[in-house]
Amino acid sequence: MGILAGGNIKTSLVFRAATASRIMRGHISDRATDIVLYSYFRSSASWRVRIALALKDIKYEYKAVHLVKDGGEQNSEEYKKLNPMGFVPSLEIDGHVLTQSLPILEYLEEKFPQPSLLPKDSIGKAQVRALAEIVNSAIQPLQNLNVLQKFGEGKEEWARFFIERGLKGFEKMLEATAGTYCYGDQVTMADLCLVPQIYNANRFKVDMSQFPIVNRVHDKLVQLPAFVAADPSRQPDTPEDMRKN
Ligand SMILES: O=C(O)/C=C\C(=O)CC(=O)CC(=O)O
Numbered sequence: 273m274g275i276l277a278g279g280n281i282k283t284s285l286v287f288r289a290a291t292a293s294r295i296m297r298g299h300i301s302d303r304a305t306d307i308v309l310y311s312y313f314r315s316s317a318s319w320r321v322r323i324a325l326a327l328k329d330i331k332y333e334y335k336a337v338h339l340v341k342d343g344g345e346q347n348s349e350e351y352k353k354l355n356p357m358g359f360v361p362s363l364e365i366d367g368h369v370l371t372q373s374l375p376i377l378e379y380l381e382e383k384f385p386q387p388s389l390l391p392k393d394s395i396g397k398a399q400v401r402a403l404a405e406i407v408n409s410a411i412q413p414l415q416n417l418n419v420l421q422k423f424g425e426g427k428e429e430w431a432r433f434f435i436e437r438g439l440k441g442f443e444k445m446l447e448a449t450a451g452t453y454c455y456g457d458q459v460t461m462a463d464l465c466l467v468p469q470i471y472n473a474n475r476f477k478v479d480m481s482q483f484p485i486v487n488r489v490h491d492k493l494v495q496l497p498a499f500v501a502a503d504p505s506r507q508p509d510t511p512e513d514m515r516k517n
Pocket residue numbers: 314315316317339340412415416417418472
């Protein structure tokens with residue numbers, strides 16, 4: 273399908289996700305080059321990685337993989353050479369292709385430690401990773417496109433059930449861990465997972481009034497420049513009718 277040659281994957285441009293945060297801090301830096309993110313504007317796993325790239329001020333090229341058109345570009349033989357599961361995101365970096373959003377976040381954290389997306393202490397790290405895993409393994413996979421496509425009637429109710437169940441646990445954990453954000457006043461991997469999940473919760477009409485701490489944290493996070501830049505409404509492949517400035 274020409275993904276590697278830049279054929280069928282339409283959007284291929286240098287996308288400065290971190291521009292807003294760089295301007296806010298008054299400098300433009302090129303901390304990394306030759307980084308390519310294969311992404312879909314409203315894939316929550318892609319979105320997590322976009323936020324990390326923006327927070328860490330890392331420049332990258334955005335290659336759009338359309339998850340719906342023509343049965344999904346992620347299912348092409350060519351894309352599966354990069355990502356055998358046919359999932360987004362994939363990140364080309366340092367001569368390798370990395371897959372799965374949380375391991376990608378961990379790699380970026382090791383390679384670009386500042387600003388850190390994990391607390392310093394081991395218990396804090398374990399707690400942040402646990403929050404991230406609630407979203408990553410107990411919510412999002414159960415409401416992902418490839419699961420819902422197996423359903424006929426009742427798929428919205430199924431998605432709502434698992435999002436609600438997961439957010440109840442998440443909210444309970446935040447009673448112990450939250451400050452301004454999910455874990456104290458530091459933006460962590462837990463926050464990167466939370467924001468896209470709330471978008472999906474709204475998409476499936478979950479009653480969000482039952483999650484006051486989640487709502488408070490979410491409202492703070494979405495104001496941060498990196499979260500603004502990574503939002504699905506501002507990506508190269510955002511459909512015109514969903515685009516914001
Ligand atoms: O435009 C579409 O409807 C297709 C795909 C998605 O939303 C992405 C997901 O499958 C959900 C997710 O990543 O959480």
